[in-house]
Amino acid sequence: MLHSIAIAILQLALAPVYDGVERKVRAAIHTRIGPPVLQTWYDLIKLFSKEVVIPVGGGWYTLVTVLEMLTLVTASILLVHVSTVGLAQATIFEAVIFIVLTGIATTLAIMRAVSQNNVFSVLGGFREFSLVLSAEPFLAVSLLLLVSGVEAAASRAIAALILLIAAYVVSGRVPYDIAEAEPELASGVNIELAGPLLGVATVSAVLKKFISATLTVLVFVLLGGLSGLTSLTAVALLTPLTWITHTVVSTLLGRSRVDLAVRFLYTTLFILSSMLLVSYGLGV
Amino acid sequence: MKDEVRTIVEKIGGVVEEVKKSEIYVRIPQQTVRTAARLLYDSEAYFKTCVGVDEREVNGFYTIYHIFGLDSQGVDIVLKVLVPEEDPQTSSIVSEVPAADWCELEIQDLLGIKFGGRLTKRLVLPEDWPDGVYPLRKEFRYDEKPSRVIREELHEEAGIPVGPYHPALHEPEYFELYVEGEKVVDVAYRGFHVHRGIEKLAESPRFTYKQVPFLAERICGICGFVHSTCYIMAVEKAADIETPERAEFIRSIVLEVERLHSHLLWIGVAAHLLGYDAGFMHAWRIREHVMVLAEYLTGSRKTYGINVIGGVRKDLNVDKIDKTMKTIAQVREEFKKLADALLSIPQIKSRAVGTGVLTKSEARALSVVGPVARASGLYRDVRKDYPYLAYGRVSFRVPLYTEGDNLARLLVRVEEVFESIEIVKQLVDLLPGGSVVVEEYDIPPGRKAVAAIEAPRGEDVHFVITGLGRPYRWRVRAPTYQNIPALRAMLRGTPLADAPLTIASIDPCFSCTDRVLVVDIETGRKSFIKLVRGG
Numbered sequence: 001m002l003h004s005i006a007i008a009i010l011q012l013a014l015a016p017v018y019d020g021v022e023r024k025v026r027a028a029i030h031t032r033i034g035p036p037v038l039q040t041w042y043d044l045i046k047l048f049s050k051e052v053v054i055p056v057g058g059g060w061y062t063l064v065t066v067l068e069m070l071t072l073v074t075a076s077i078l079l080v081h082v083s084t085v086g087l088a089q090a091t092i093f094e095a096v097i098f099i100v101l102t103g104i105a106t107t108l109a110i111m112r113a114v115s116q117n118n119v120f121s122v123l124g125g126f127r128e129f130s131l132v133l134s135a136e137p138f139l140a141v142s143l144l145l146l147v148s149g150v151e152a153a154a155s156r157a158i159a160a161l162i163l164l165i166a167a168y169v170v171s172g173r174v175p176y177d178i179a180e181a182e183p184e185l186a187s188g189v190n191i192e193l194a195g196p197l198l199g200v201a202t203v204s205a206v207l208k209k210f211i212s213a214t215l216t217v218l219v220f221v222l223l224g225g226l227s228g229l230t231s232l233t234a235v236a237l238l239t240p241l242t243w244i245t246h247t248v249v250s251t252l253l254g255r256s257r258v259d260l261a262v263r264f265l266y267t268t269l270f271i272l273s274s275m276l277l278v279s280y281g282l283g284v
Numbered sequence: 285m286k287d288e289v290r291t292i293v294e295k296i297g298g299v300v301e302e303v304k305k306s307e308i309y310v311r312i313p314q315q316t317v318r319t320a321a322r323l324l325y326d327s328e329a330y331f332k333t334c335v336g337v338d339e340r341e342v343n344g345f346y347t348i349y350h351i352f353g354l355d356s357q358g359v360d361i362v363l364k365v366l367v368p369e370e371d372p373q374t375s376s377i378v379s380e381v382p383a384a385d386w387c388e389l390e391i392q393d394l395l396g397i398k399f400g401g402r403l404t405k406r407l408v409l410p411e412d413w414p415d416g417v418y419p420l421r422k423e424f425r426y427d428e429k430p431s432r433v434i435r436e437e438l439h440e441e442a443g444i445p446v447g448p449y450h451p452a453l454h455e456p457e458y459f460e461l462y463v464e465g466e467k468v469v470d471v472a473y474r475g476f477h478v479h480r481g482i483e484k485l486a487e488s489p490r491f492t493y494k495q496v497p498f499l500a501e502r503i504c505g506i507c508g509f510v511h512s513t514c515y516i517m518a519v520e521k522a523a524d525i526e527t528p529e530r531a532e533f534i535r536s537i538v539l540e541v542e543r544l545h546s547h548l549l550w551i552g553v554a555a556h557l558l559g560y561d562a563g564f565m566h567a568w569r570i571r572e573h574v575m576v577l578a579e580y581l582t583g584s585r586k587t588y589g590i591n592v593i594g595g596v597r598k599d600l601n602v603d604k605i606d607k608t609m610k611t612i613a614q615v616r617e618e619f620k621k622l623a624d625a626l627l628s629i630p631q632i633k634s635r636a637v638g639t640g641v642l643t644k645s646e647a648r649a650l651s652v653v654g655p656v657a658r659a660s661g662l663y664r665d666v667r668k669d670y671p672y673l674a675y676g677r678v679s680f681r682v683p684l685y686t687e688g689d690n691l692a693r694l695l696v697r698v699e700e701v702f703e704s705i706e707i708v709k710q711l712v713d714l715l716p717g718g719s720v721v722v723e724e725y726d727i728p729p730g731r732k733a734v735a736a737i738e739a740p741r742g743e744d745v746h747f748v749i750t751g752l753g754r755p756y757r758w759r760v761r762a763p764t765y766q767n768i769p770a771l772r773a774m775l776r777g778t779p780l781a782d783a784p785l786t787i788a789s790i791d792p793c794f795s796c797t798d799r800v801l802v803v804d805i806e807t808g809r810k811s812f813i814k815l816v817r818g819g
Contacts, residue, residue, distance in 0.1 A: 026561075030566070120444075177559065183559075251561070252562065253630070254559045254630075254631030255559025260631075
């Protein structure tokens with residue numbers, strides 16, 4: 001476990017760099033130069049060097065914001081640990097813990113948003129809640145099914161597809177960045193944040209992208225039958241590539257609307273889940 | 285005068301004071317103004333604006349000019365109503381012509397004429413402006429600063445505030461959205477935060493006829509050339525100045541260049557509001573070609589400064605013509621790819637279809653202009669209805685949609701980019717020889733003229749009464765002024781997420797709209813007085 005934590009620390013230190021690469025890739029598609037790849041690190045250093053500004057809500061608000069980040073850090077470490085053995089070797093217990101951690105992090109994020117006396121923040125919180133309801137339950141089911149060691153090819157493929165879609169939603173990118181939606185809600189859930197607290201929220205946002213990319217890679221590792229060192233190597237190499245793929249997808253799309261997003265996700269994931277249920281029942 | 289127009293004028297009654305090629309001035313008694321307005325409205329006339337003028341030193345009255353446009357005949361009918369100094373009130377026409385709402389309130393604020401038979405409220409003046417001080421009266425000096433009046437604050441909080449500073453708004457305006465869940469059920473609006481005293485300033489001794497075009501060009505940072513051209517056209521019409529044909533072609537070319545960069549700017553902003561930042565960046569990248577062309581043609585990327593009364597200050601040579609043709613060909617090719625990509629993004633279509641709907645009847649009642657009108661099924665384009673400059677010499681299509689939603693307004697502008705490119709091509713091909721300016725002319729006082737130009741956002745109207753050395757009265761009615769009142773109808777029932785897009789869909793230019801007074805708005809207040817109530 002110790003070496004997993006060491007690898008996790010290295011991976012987490014690289015996550016802001018991946019985010020910097022994302023900004024560079026997006027800029028390239030935009031025909032811009034873009035900021036340096038270390039810009040996210042520079043941003044974090046700057047934000048944490050600023051004075052602490054506590055918004056309305058006081059200590060409770062601060063606690064929730066920090067707890068959200070710590071929960072995501074724990075979930076990320078768990079994910080990196082799983083990557084050292086491969087998703088096929090992960091236990092149901094580890095999967096459940098991961099699902100609970102991400103669920104707690106999402107709940108904290110929503111609590112943070114709706115506890116503010118700011119209509120944009122509250123609206124963002126409700127949007128986050130709607131998205132979570134339409135994606136994370138499906139993510140949980142598909143993850144548990146894959147970890148449970150189901151062998152049927154069709155079931156594995158459908159579960160993997162559900163997981164890939166839900167993992168992308170977790171990343172909070174376009175078209176599912178509706179909780180923040182800068183031009184609509186003036187940053188929505190983050191509107192009251194500044195200085196170190198904004199830094200904490202930024203770390204959380206980067207970690208969500210990290211979890212999204214790593215989870216996606218783990219699905220391919222599972223389907224590829226990799227485990228142990230090969231799994232770890234694959235995750236280390238493919239995570240930034242997946243991150244960039246997510247970036248390209250998000251750059252080529254527009255922002256959805258909460259009703260459209262929920263309808264699309266719920267319809268798509270519900271149909272896929274129904275197919276999964278049938279294929280699992282038939283053992284194919 | 286055409287027979288159809290004559291029939292309408294005879295029905296109006298009153299005294300026909302002046303008949304010009306495209307304007308007819310009819311003086312009518314106050315008592316019949318409402319009937320006359322109804323008659324014009326029923327005759328398919330659109331309401332352009334009303335103008336209050338302090339003409340006491342000329343004829344002993346305040347005068348109100350209601351300008352109606354008979355688009356189908358290409359003629360403006362101007363109703364002139366005299367209001368006595370000792371009892372400055374008259375009948376409102378809002379019950380017959382809803383589009384007259386704002387200009388009546390503006391006249392009340394700035395000239396102190398009361399309108400009977402309607403709800404009144406302060407529209408233009410800030411809340412700390414003293415009562416009984418009317419800045420467009422001649423005795424009010426252009427640089428006068430009346431003392432501020434601190435009023436009791438009316439603090440009400442209800443809806444979702446959008447503005448005066450908001451990521452979706454690039455100028456200070458305030459919308460308060462009332463929502464049920466994520467659906468907008470009503471909207472309150474407060475504008476006119478940044479008045480700049482332009483109309484009053486032009487009447488002041490600081491300005492002359494020749495200087496006002498440079499002032500007019502600063503009304504707007506995007507369509508400034510429209511304003512300077514429209515002012516100049518009004519003065520030239522009033523003074524019967526014949527502009528060289530080559531100058532008219534050059535003005536038309538620059539106007540279309542301005543439309544191109546304005547539409548490309550807007551399309552970029554719309555893409556950004558819909559979260560498609562790649563579209564935003566590429567629209568503005570393509571726009572940059574147009575900006576460079578504008579600089580090559582005029583010497584400036586914006587605020588060209590080439591317009592003078594009697595013509596233009598810059599001619600086109602072979603190099604400029606060559607550069608123009610190459611640039612618009614490149615813009616066409618690159619924009620085609622962008623438009624195809626933009627319209628294939630699923631989120632763009634799904635969010636723009638059926639949102640921000642303005643029905644044809646609502647559009648007609650409010651006399652909306654430009655792409656907003658054309659997207660709601662109104663065939664209105666000044667270039668076709670009142671051909672001016674060189675537009676009568678070129679052929680082009682007016683994009684028309686009937687859906688009235690955000691997608692329709694987007695499609696109108698996308699198609700207009702291609703039409704503008706074709707217009708520029710034709711104008712360059714047909715460019716006549718000769719001089720580009722007349723140096724000698726006379727502008728007699730007491731003449732009146734209405735000029736209109738199809739700006740990127742719609743019909744821009746300038747009304748001028750000539751004075752000695754400078755305009756006696758200059759009225760600017762920007763297209764956004766006419767379109768903002770339609771937002772209430774457009775926003776009702778629209779998802780909150782699409783409210784910024786809907787507001788942006790009229791391509792609002794608040795600097796064009798807020799152009800009237802010098803105001804210090806630093807009141808230090810945290811609340812505001814509502815001017816338009818939701819509900």
